[in-house]
Amino acid sequence: MIESCLYHKLSHYVEIDDNSWDVLAQLEENEEPYCADTVVREIGTSADELFVVKSGWFYSFVLLPDGRRQIVSICHPGDVVGFADIAYHKACDTLVAASDGILCPFPKQHLRKVFTDTPRVAALLFTLAVRDQVLLTDLVKATGRMSAREKLAYFLLELDARHRVTHPSNASFTLPLNQSEIGDTIGLTNVYVSKSLVALEDEGLISRQNGDITILNPADMAAMCDFQDRHDQMDVSWFPAPR
Amino acid sequence: MIESCLYHKLSHYVEIDDNSWDVLAQLEENEEPYCADTVVREIGTSADELFVVKSGWFYSFVLLPDGRRQIVSICHPGDVVGFADIAYHKACDTLVAASDGILCPFPKQHLRKVFTDTPRVAALLFTLAVRDQVLLTDLVKATGRMSAREKLAYFLLELDARHRVTHPSNASFTLPLNQSEIGDTIGLTNVYVSKSLVALEDEGLISRQNGDITILNPADMAAMCDFQDRHDQMDVSWFPAPR
DNA sequence: CGAGGTGTTGAGAACCATCAATTGCCGTGG
DNA sequence: CCACGGCAATTGATGGTTCTCAACACCTCG
Structure with missing residues (x-):
């Protein structure tokens, strides 16, 4: 079992059995380095990949036509990025590197196997996605009422x-x-x-x-x-x- | 196969086979009527249930200590409510009825069986949860920058x-x-x-x-x-x- | 008829945006 | 070594969008 950011973070919450871990490890098979301020994936482009952050900070944002910008998610090592795109064919936001860092991309199609073969990992991913949702409600509360x-x-x-x-x-x-x-x-x-x-x-x-x-x-x-x-x-x- | 709001809404997106539908139908087994402005579930209380909206509008909100309020989700017939609570033991927001309506509560524990037995339904729920997340990013964009x-x-x-x-x-x-x-x-x-x-x-x-x-x-x-x-x-x- | 909830309108104030100028820092190149 | 440019942060002056407070109209329901 290789040490990884994803493992490090998730094991804070739940014991990960070897079988689940094998599946999770596959999500980190590929690595892609990015320099600070590089665009990883543009809004509106094909959303067929998710990412595990291996190192560095990333964030995703949306733009209004006149250039106003809203950052909707800040991503740290060990985070899974791109849940929002699971429901759609095109990316809903633009993902950029806030610092130099490394992402592990994996195809959305990979989730099919996760859901059929390892329901426990699927539940874990579900929970991570839902946690992101709660973080967004906190952000709405902040932007809307503070x-x-x-x-x-x-x-x-x-x-x-x-x-x-x-x-x-x-x-x-x-x-x-x-x-x-x-x-x-x-x-x-x-x-x-x-x-x-x-x-x-x-x-x-x-x-x-x-x-x-x-x-x-x-x-x-x-x-x-x-x-x-x-x-x-x-x-x-x-x-x-x-x- | 009984006609239901959930079925009506979901069939807009995906063909639902009989097996999946049996599982989904179980989510609507129980009904609970609510009058307008009734609190369904208070923030901070045990979050062991999710809901399918059968009729009426509902919404969930958070309060700041001085009474400022932020509504974070508006729920219509056919929506699944409470994804945010899946990741936590206590409810993250307060759910109230905006109009008279009917909810179908089902226990969070029910998801275990969904994930192990019907991965396709699990994927569907996952997608619904993720869609809620995207709606929240839209709301952040609105509150933050419009x-x-x-x-x-x-x-x-x-x-x-x-x-x-x-x-x-x-x-x-x-x-x-x-x-x-x-x-x-x-x-x-x-x-x-x-x-x-x-x-x-x-x-x-x-x-x-x-x-x-x-x-x-x-x-x-x-x-x-x-x-x-x-x-x-x-x-x-x-x-x-x-x- | 009165009470309460809801929506509208106006006057004034507050908070934050906009614009502009300045500073400090760092890397680059003379 | 110093000059220079660019980026980020700071600070101040001004203005605008939105909030607050208040009064009033309307409707429903007792």
């Missing part, structure tokens, strides 16, 4: 929570996104992201040192934006038994 | 598209939501929803007659908010074959 400072508190706590799954001890994390990208995620301008970050820092809620973020007061920040950690656990009780 | 008028154009077109799946000929549809609920969906106040609706009407894009909405100029409205119809088709090419 002030700028609350949006940023949510954004930073969410990245922190995700980081903690694989790095439980780290109090701070590196943020390889610029302020325009942050704004395009939570619905602000780059200018107001800057002003709000300064505000959070002045209040003593966070500190920053060249790209690294430290959450100084998680409790107050979480109260401020009603934050829920979606990454610490999942419900696997209904999963089919391992073969 | 003006009030654009948000409303998107909102109305989305409901219209959903309505057309089961009522292809109808040019207008009934909207059993008040303007506060509309605002809580797309991130506006009830006051500004009113003003923006009047604006759309003045421009000749829509017309209203006591609760019914008619989209007068779909093309211009769609261009205005870069609308994509997510309901006209789905990709079922990768599904396991019927048994």
